[in-house]
Amino acid sequence: MSGLIFDLSKDGRRCSAIPKSDIAHRAIPGHLKRDKAARLAQVAEIDLVRHYTALSRQAFGVDNGFYPLGSCTMKYNPKVNEDAAALKGFTQVHPLQAEETVQGSLEAMHTLSEALCEITGMDAASLQPAAGAQGEVVGLAIIKAYLQDKGQTQRDKLIVPDSAHGTNPASAAMTGFKVINIPSTPQGRVDLEALKSVVGDDTAALMLTNPNTVGLFDENVKEIAKIVHDAGGMVYYDGANLNAVMGLVRPGDTGFDVVHLNLHKTFSTPHGGGGPGSGPVACKNVLAPFLPGPIATKEGDTFSLQMPPKSIGRVRAFYGNFLVNIRALAYILTLGAEGIPEAAQNAVLNANYMMEKLKDIFPPAFDGPCMHEFVISIENLKKEKGITAADIAKGLIDRGIHPPTMYFPLIVSEALMIEPTETESRETLDKAIAAFRDIYDLALNDPDALKEAPITTPVGRPDETKAVRNPVLKYEF
Numbered sequence: 001m002s003g004l005i006f007d008l009s010k011d012g013r014r015c016s017a018i019p020k021s022d023i024a025h026r027a028i029p030g031h032l033k034r035d036k037a038a039r040l041a042q043v044a045e046i047d048l049v050r051h052y053t054a055l056s057r058q059a060f061g062v063d064n065g066f067y068p069l070g071s072c073t074m075k076y077n078p079k080v081n082e083d084a085a086a087l088k089g090f091t092q093v094h095p096l097q098a099e100e101t102v103q104g105s106l107e108a109m110h111t112l113s114e115a116l117c118e119i120t121g122m123d124a125a126s127l128q129p130a131a132g133a134q135g136e137v138v139g140l141a142i143i144k145a146y147l148q149d150k151g152q153t154q155r156d157k158l159i160v161p162d163s164a165h166g167t168n169p170a171s172a173a174m175t176g177f178k179v180i181n182i183p184s185t186p187q188g189r190v191d192l193e194a195l196k197s198v199v200g201d202d203t204a205a206l207m208l209t210n211p212n213t214v215g216l217f218d219e220n221v222k223e224i225a226k227i228v229h230d231a232g233g234m235v236y237y238d239g240a241n242l243n244a245v246m247g248l249v250r251p252g253d254t255g256f257d258v259v260h261l262n263l264h265k266t267f268s269t270p271h272g273g274g275g276p277g278s279g280p281v282a283c284k285n286v287l288a289p290f291l292p293g294p295i296a297t298k299e300g301d302t303f304s305l306q307m308p309p310k311s312i313g314r315v316r317a318f319y320g321n322f323l324v325n326i327r328a329l330a331y332i333l334t335l336g337a338e339g340i341p342e343a344a345q346n347a348v349l350n351a352n353y354m355m356e357k358l359k360d361i362f363p364p365a366f367d368g369p370c371m372h373e374f375v376i377s378i379e380n381l382k383k384e385k386g387i388t389a390a391d392i393a394k395g396l397i398d399r400g401i402h403p404p405t406m407y408f409p410l411i412v413s414e415a416l417m418i419e420p421t422e423t424e425s426r427e428t429l430d431k432a433i434a435a436f437r438d439i440y441d442l443a444l445n446d447p448d449a450l451k452e453a454p455i456t457t458p459v460g461r462p463d464e465t466k467a468v469r470n471p472v473l474k475y476e477f
């Protein structure tokens with residue numbers, strides 16, 4: 001592993017040689033001066049470049065290799081979308097500029113909102129939320145504002161199935177609702193009887209993650225929406241996993257009132273790595289007056305920013321993560337109405353292909369065709385050989401593959417959640433399948449060797465407990 005930049009430091013080394021100043025020198029008053037020189041690394045330009053290049057090579061990204069990190073949709077995103085987001089017309093505008101000088105940017109926001117409404121079957125959208133979880137809070141906050149507006153404040157319960165993404169109950173609690181958990185059936189779907197037994201006059205809404213966290217599409221969506229609507233509640237669709245269904249099924253057509261999307265999964269911005277995201281919220285007309293704003297609106301040939309009449313207000317500075325939204329727009333326009341469903345179909349096909357080719361050794365946690373991802377349980381290997389989901393994940397690292405999501409969803413023990421995505425070729429999938437099978441053989445025949453993995457990385461197995469309990473967060477000189 002490369003050391004720290006400070007380890008390379010030699011007094012007097014520089015990246016530049018600046019000519020002596022020919023301007024009269026004015027001394028800085030003593031009380032403004034630091035006592036000691038700043039502790040900056042002193043290195044030559046070539047060493048600096050090599051240092052950071054070496055660090056960048058230790059990072060693993062979709063551009064390096066297969067990255068089947070379930071729930072995160074780490075697909076390859078065409079570079080042309082980056083080019084669109086880098087256009088000067090988009091990067092060199094200021095959010096406080098007069099509207100008539102940024103008509104193109106407003107049009108781009110408006111066009112994206114319309115496209116997202118078309119894809120979700122909704123009537124209006126706000127691009128403000130900066131992440132999926134923030135979209136959830138916004139979606140629930142507009143439901144709350146709507147209920148308050150109708151004088152239905154007794155509706156304070158939010159129903160969340162146990163197959164929901166972990167952020168769902170957290171968002172419900174943050175928005176001030178009481179969370180009612182309902183169990184899944186053994187097939188991994190919402191238990192309709194359990195749902196019927198909890199809905200009532202106090203139901204504000206149900207939140208459904210679909211496809212859910214075990215990678216399954218709940219085919220009872222219409223029935224679920226009807227049960228909740230009949231009780232007077234609203235239905236929220238967590239659309240972070242829209243990659244599996246975009247262009248094929250629209251939440252708005254199956255009875256949902258509001259949905260959030262993760263543009264930084266499905267629509268061309270990579271998820272993870274701490275970069276900016278975008279979690280737009282789209283809804284039906286009844287909820288539209290409550291959306292956060294401002295929203296780019298079209299009147300005649302002119303675009304302007306408008307606040308919806310009963311808006312819950314702003315949830316973020318200015319207009320959301322504008323350049324993430326531009327990438328999404330480029331992605332949607334380049335794929336078009338034909339390419340979007342095809343991408344979803346290929347995502348589902350790739351996941352089912354891998355699941356089928358692995359199921360004799362790694363049985364899926366739930367039967368039947370999966371959507372864009374599938375969950376396997378390592379429970380049996382653990383019982384027989386002491387091999388855990390983490391061991392399999394570490395073995396994959398040595399074979400050039402980013403591990404799948406581990407120990408999630410919580411309802412499956414020793415879970416690995418695999419999402420190949422649509423952008424991988426059959427050859428890549430076959431190589432990954434071979435790697436999984438190779439690791440399985442190792443687990444059976446030489447489990448101790450697998451416990452050593454990874455052996456190809458600068459760091460093997462860090463002590464995770466120690467890292468959490470005694471984190472070293474700064475360099476000790």
Ligand SMILES: *Cc1c(COP(=O)(O)O)cnc(C)c1O
Binds near residue numbers: 071072132167277279
């Ligand atoms: C990723 C994800 C979220 C949260 O999105 P963030 O942008 O990480 O906040 C919510 N729901 C589901 C189903 C997800 O997969």
